[in-house]
Amino acid sequence: MYRRGHWGVSLLVFAPVGLALVLAGRPDLAVVGGGAMLWLSTLPDVDHRLPVVSHRGPTHTLAFAVLVGAVGAGAGVGLASVLGGDRTTFVAFGFGIGTLGILAHLLADALTPAGVPLLWPLSxxxxxxxxxxxxxxLANYVLLAVGVCATAAAGVVALRVA
Incomplete structure (x- = not known):
């Protein structure tokens, strides 16, 4: 997928998570998480700029998603020390958003005939x-529209429930 398609799938995947965060009393994490999801949405495509890494290679795998999640967990430690609060919550949040951001990208690319090597290096x-x-x-714009609509629907539900 292209950038807009990746944005749309990221919004679609994050909408229920963002809603859950708002309903749990953490709208701040919903906003940060949504922004991080959009920022991470095209990270695996950094392989276009890496001369020794093939496109849809190692950066398009579950292993890479876990690696980015680990970096997100580290960012969670830093966020907890700056904002104060429960370190465990921020570490879990960072890991979850980092991993989910890459998984959303993989999902979008799995919609295409080329697919993704999810289990590399095992397979x-x-x-x-x-x-x-x-x-x-058209597919990229439809995915973007679906993601925006899912996010808007989650926002409406959050406003009505909260």
């Missing part, structure tokens, strides 16, 4: 549902 098999091509502009 080189590419996983794909072959729903649309990555360069399909």
């Amino acid at each position: 080189s098999r590419d996983y794909s549902v072959s729903l649309t091509r990555a360069d399909d502009a």
